Amino acid sequence: MPHASGPTPPGPHDFDAVVVGAGFAGMAMLHRLRGLxxxxxxxxxxxxxxxxxxxxRYPGARCDVESIQYSxxxxxxxxxxxxxxxxxxxxxxxxxxxxxxxxxxDMRKDISFGRRVTSATYDERALLWSVxxxxxxxxxxxYCIMAAGCLSCPSRPEIEGLQSFAGDIYQTSAWPRxxxxxxxKRIGLIGTGSSGVQATPQLAAQGGRLTVFQRSAAxxxxxxxxxxxxxxxxxxxxxxxxxxxxxxxxxxxxDLHPSGISALEVDAAxxxxxxxxxxxxxxxxxxxxxxxVAVNPEANDTINAFFRKKIREVVKDPATAEKLTxxxxxxxxxxxxxxxxxxxxxKPNVDLxxxxxxxxxxxxxxxxxxxxSFIPLDVLVFAxxxxxxxxxxxxxxxxxxxxxxxxxxxxxxxxxxxxIGMAGFPNLFVVAGPGSPSVLANVITAxxxxxxxxxxxxxxxxxxxxxxxxxxxxxxxxxxxQCDKSAAHLLLVKGNSWYMGSNIPxxxxxxxxxxxxSDYTAICENVQAAGYEGFVFREAGAKAGHAAAGVRPRRxxx
Ligand code: FAD
Ligand code: NAP
Numbered sequence: 303m304p305h306a307s308g309p310t311p312p313g314p315h316d317f318d319a320v321v322v323g324a325g326f327a328g329m330a331m332l333h334r335l336r337g338l339x340x341x342x343x344x345x346x347x348x349x350x351x352x353x354x355x356x357x358x359r360y361p362g363a364r365c366d367v368e369s370i371q372y373s374x375x376x377x378x379x380x381x382x383x384x385x386x387x388x389x390x391x392x393x394x395x396x397x398x399x400x401x402x403x404x405x406x407x408d409m410r411k412d413i414s415f416g417r418r419v420t421s422a423t424y425d426e427r428a429l430l431w432s433v434x435x436x437x438x439x440x441x442x443x444x445y446c447i448m449a450a451g452c453l454s455c456p457s458r459p460e461i462e463g464l465q466s467f468a469g470d471i472y473q474t475s476a477w478p479r480x481x482x483x484x485x486x487k488r489i490g491l492i493g494t495g496s497s498g499v500q501a502t503p504q505l506a507a508q509g510g511r512l513t514v515f516q517r518s519a520a521x522x523x524x525x526x527x528x529x530x531x532x533x534x535x536x537x538x539x540x541x542x543x544x545x546x547x548x549x550x551x552x553x554x555x556x557d558l559h560p561s562g563i564s565a566l567e568v569d570a571a572x573x574x575x576x577x578x579x580x581x582x583x584x585x586x587x588x589x590x591x592x593x594x595v596a597v598n599p600e601a602n603d604t605i606n607a608f609f610r611k612k613i614r615e616v617v618k619d620p621a622t623a624e625k626l627t628x629x630x631x632x633x634x635x636x637x638x639x640x641x642x643x644x645x646x647x648x649k650p651n652v653d654l655x656x657x658x659x660x661x662x663x664x665x666x667x668x669x670x671x672x673x674x675s676f677i678p679l680d681v682l683v684f685a686x687x688x689x690x691x692x693x694x695x696x697x698x699x700x701x702x703x704x705x706x707x708x709x710x711x712x713x714x715x716x717x718x719x720x721x722i723g724m725a726g727f728p729n730l731f732v733v734a735g736p737g738s739p740s741v742l743a744n745v746i747t748a749x750x751x752x753x754x755x756x757x758x759x760x761x762x763x764x765x766x767x768x769x770x771x772x773x774x775x776x777x778x779x780x781x782x783x784q785c786d787k788s789a790a791h792l793l794l795v796k797g798n799s800w801y802m803g804s805n806i807p808x809x810x811x812x813x814x815x816x817x818x819x820s821d822y823t824a825i826c827e828n829v830q831a832a833g834y835e836g837f838v839f840r841e842a843g844a845k846a847g848h849a850a851a852g853v854r855p856r857r858x859x860x
Contacts, residue, residue, distance in 0.1 A: 317343045319760075320433050320443040322419045322698070324409075325353015326374070326400065327449035327733040327749045332409055333376065334757035335447075338764065343443070344409075345435060347418035349479075351409070352400035353451055355393055359477035360497060360685070361484075361504030363393035366525060366586050366639035367744045370538050371556045373399065375546040376750060380406060382539055390527045390585065390639075414439075421699035422446050424728060429769050431729065444769070445760060448695055449733040449749075452741050455693030457806060458684050459492075463665035467682060474501060474685045484508040488678055490670055493685030494520045496638045501685055503642040506652045513653045513677050515662065515670070518635065519628040521609055522643040526584035555739070555747035555819040558590030559583065565592035565601035577608045585639055596633035597791050605632045616644040625656040634797025653677075690800040691736040691814045692716050702727035703772075715803070715812030719773030719781045719836055720826060722756060728770040728840075731756045736814040737785055741801065743819040751819075755826050759834060770840040777836030784825075788817040 317340075321331045324346035335342045348356045355363075365372045369386040384402065387395060404410055417435040424431055424446075431446035456475040464471075472482060474497040487510040491498055494516045506512045538545065549556050559580075565573055573592075580591040594601040610627050617623035626644060646652050655672060663671045669678040689696075692712060700708035706726045711717060718724050721738030722731050733752045734740035740748040763771055773781075789795050795813050798804035802811055816822050829835050 316441045317341045317443040319343075319445040319447060320345060320431065320441060321447040321449050322422075322433070323353060323449040323451055323454075324348070324351045324404075324413050324415070325356075325449065325451055325454075326746050327451070327752070328353070328413075328447075329400070329403055329407075329409055330374070330376070330749050330753035331447050331449050331733060331756065332412055333407055334753040335445075335760065336412070338757060338761050340445075340760070340764075342412050343441060344413040345417045345419050345433065346413055346415050347436075349415050350397075350401065351404045351413070352397045354453060355396040355400055357454070357477070358475050358497070359393055359479065359481070360472075360474035360501045360683075362500035362502075362640070363474070363477075363497070364388075364390045364500065364525075364527070365396060366390060366496070367556050367746075368585065369395075370535070370545075371549055371744055372396075372746050374403065374746060374750065375542070376753075377407075378542070381542050385535060386530070388527055388529055390525050419450075419698055421701070422730070423699075423701045424703060424730070426703055429728075445729045445731065447731050447733060447756065448698075448735065450694045450698070452691045452694075452734055452736075452745070453688045455689040455697060457687050457689045457693070459686055461662055461665050466667050467665050467679075468667040469680045469682060471682045472684070474498075474683065475688065484510065484681060486510045487680040488669075489513070489681045489683060490515060490677065490679040491683045491685060493687065494518065494638075495685065495687055496636060497687070498685035499638040499640040499643045501683065502652075503640065503646040505683065506646045506649050509651075510680070511651050511653070512646075513655060513670075513679070514647075515655045515657055516625070517657045518630060519626050520638045520643070521628050521632050521635075522638040522640050523581065523586075523588040524584045524643075525639045525641050526582070527641055549744070549747060550751075550823070551820050553818050553820050555743035555751075556586075558587045560590040560593060562593055564594045564598075565604045566594065566598070573604060574608070577605070581612070586637055589633070589637060596793055599631070599793070602631050602633070602793060613644055616648075618648050622647050622654055625654055629658075630797055631793050634793050635799040636801075687800055687805055689806050689809070690803075691741065692803075692809075693806070695732070695735065700727065700730070702730065713810075715810040716814055717778050717782060719778045720822075720829065721781075721816060722752065723771070723773045723837065725773050725775045725778045728772040730772075731759070737781060737816055739816045739819045739822045742815050742817050748819060751823055751826070755830065758830060759837075762834065763839070766839075767842040768839045769842045771834070771837050773836050774838055780836075785816045786813060788821065789813050789815075792817060 319335050319340050319342045321328050321344040324344050328344050332342050332344050350356055368389055369391040419433055420436050421434045422431055430442040432442050434440045456473050485508055489505050490513045492515045499520050499522045580588045595605045613626050614623045660672045660674045696709050703726050716736035718737035721735055734749050803809035
C-alpha cells in the first residue's frame with residue numbers, strides 16, 4: 303500500500319471537480335479544469351504521476367506510437383522544450399516526461415497521491431459527488447471525472463497451485479519500483495501480448511533460462527528504435543503545429559503512413575515489396591500497409607502469409623517457428639511491437655511452450671507442470687494483460703441518481719454516450735473510457751480531445767448556471783449502435799481480444815471502444831454545436847430530486 307502524501311483533501315464539501323487518476327488523462331483534465339478557474343482535486347492510487355508509465359516498469363517497456371506523436375500538444379512551450387531521446391521512448395523516459403509535465407504546470411499541489419478511490423456516490427439533493435478513498439478520506443465535488451485508465455486493472459489468471467509457488471511472482475503491470483535482479487534466474491513468462499513481446503528479449507538477456515508460455519502467438523513487428531538524426535527533431539518542432547493538426551484529423555490520431563491501396567490490387571511481387579517497406583519502417587505504422595488487411599479476409603490472408611514467411615526467416619528451428627506463427631487473423635488482436643522478439647527464440651537459453659498443445663496442469667512450489675513436462679522455475683512473470691476499459695471503473699462503487707449502481711447498469715457491457723457521460727450519473731464524465739476511440743487511437747491524442755470537450759461542456763454549464771448534465775437513455779442506446787457500426791466492417795469484432803472483453807472469463811462480449819478518431823471528433827463537434835444534443839441539463843434553482851421530484855430536465859440550445 304503506497305504511503306498517502308500531498309495535500310489532504312478538506313472535509314465534506316469542497317472542490318468544484320474531483321479527478322480520479324493522475325496519468326496523462328488526469329493531468330490533462332486538471333490542466334483544462336484549472337484553466338476554467340475551477341478548484342480541482344486529483345486522487346491517485348500511485349505515489350506519482352504517469353499512470354501506465356508509473357506501473358508498467360517491466361524490462362523493455364516503451365511506447366509503440368512514436369514519441370513525437372505520443373505526447374501532449376496543448377502547450378507549444380512544452381513540446382518545444384521537451385526533447386525525446388528515442389523514436390519510441392522507454393518507460394523511464396515516458397515517466398520523466400509525465401513528471402516534467404506535472405512540475406512544469408505545478409500540478410502536484412492539486413494531486414493527492416497514495417489514495418485509491420473506492421466509491422463515488424451522487425447526492426441528488428446536494429448535487430454533489432461524494433468520493434471516498436481507501437484511507438478513509440472523503441471529499442465532495444460538483445463534477446467527478448474518471449481518468450482512471452483503460453488499461454489499468456491488471457488481470458492475473460487463476461492457475462491451480464499458484465499460491466504454492468515458492469519463487470518470486472511479478473506482473474508486468476505492477477513491476478517493482480526499484481526493479482528486480484533476475485540475473486541467472488530461471489524465469490517463466492506467461493503471456494505473449496504487447497507486454498510479453500517487449501519483455502521477452504530483455505528477460506532472455508538476464509543470463510538464466512527463460513521459458514515463454516504462449517497461448518496465442520503474437521503478430522510482432524520490429525520497432526527499429528533509434529535516436530534522432532541531427533536536425534530531425536528541430537524539423538519536427540518547427541512543424542509541430544502542422545503535424546499535430548494532420549495527426550488530429552486521422553482515423554487513429556497518429557500517422558500510420560497509409561498507402562491507401564488494397565492488398566489485392568497489386569501483384570504478388572509488389573505486395574511483398576510493400577510489406578517489406580512497412581516492415582522496415584516498423585512500429586504500429588505497419589498497419590498502414592494496405593487499406594483492407596484489417597477488413598477483408600482475402601487481403602488478410604496475404605498479411606498472415608507474410609508473417610509466416612518472416613518468422614521462418616528469423617527463427618532457426620522450424621518447429622518453434624511454426625508455434626510462433628499466429629493461428630488467428632492479423633488485426634483481431636492488437637498488433638505487438640518489439641525489438642528482437644522472434645530472434646530471442648534462437649537463443650540457447652530460451653524455450654517456448656505452446657499452451658494450446660501443452661497446457662499448464664498446475665503450478666508447483668518449484669516450477670510449472672504442463673501436460674507433457676515439468677519446468678523448474680525461480681521466477682514467474684505474468685504478462686497476462688488487463689480487465690480493459692471497464693475493470694478499473696467497476697472496481698469503484700459508483701452510485702448515481704436513485705442509488706443506481708454502475709456495476710448494474712453495465713452488467714451487459716458498458717453503456718455510455720460518446721464514451722463520456724452515462725445516463726443516471728449526472729456530472730460524471732469519463733476520459734478515454736469505453737465508447738471512446740481511446741485504445742484504437744494514439745491514446746494521448748484521444749485524451750486531449752476528451753479534456754478539451756469535457757472542459758467545453760463544463761464551461762458551458764458554468765456559464766449557463768446548469769448544475770447537472772447527463773445523457774438521455776435514448777442517446778446512450780443510440781451510441782451503443784454507433785459504436786457497433788463504427789467497427790462492423792473490422793475483422794477485430796470477429797476475433798477474441800480484450801477490445802471484445804474476451805480475455806476475462808464471464809465478461810460480456812461487447813465491442814467496447816469506438817473506431818475512428820476523426821469520425822468521433824466530428825460527431826463530438828456536431829453534438830456540441832447542437833447545444834450538447836443528447837444531454838439533459840438542469841438549471842440552478844430547480845428542485846432537487848430530478849425526475850423523482852418532477853423536475854423536467856431541459857436541453858439548453860447553443
Ligand atoms: P493510466 O495511464 O492508466 O492512468 C490511470 C491512473 O489512474 C493510474 O495512475 C491509476 O493508478 C489511477 N487509478 C486507477 N484507479 C484508481 C482509483 N480507484 N483511485 C485512484 N487512482 C486510480 N497507448 C498509446 O497510445 N501508445 C502506446 O505506445 C501505449 N503503450 C502502452 C504501454 C503499456 C505497457 C500500457 C499498459 C499501455 C499503453 N498504452 C499506449 C495505453 C495507455 O493506457 C495510454 O497511452 C495512457 O497512458 C492512458 O492514460 P490514462 O491517464 O488514461 O490512464
Ligand atoms: P494482452 O495484450 O491482453 O496480452 C496478454 C497475454 O496473456 C496474451 O498473450 C494472452 O493470451 C495471455 N494470457 C492471458 N490469460 C492467460 C492464461 N490464463 N494463460 C495463458 N496465457 C494467458 O496484455 P498486454 O500484453 O499487457 O497488453 C495490453 C495492452 O496494453 C496492449 O494491447 C496495448 O494496448 C498496451 N500495451 C502497449 C505496449 C506497447 O508496445 N506500447 C506494451 C504493452 C502494453 P491470449 O491472447 O490467448 O488471450
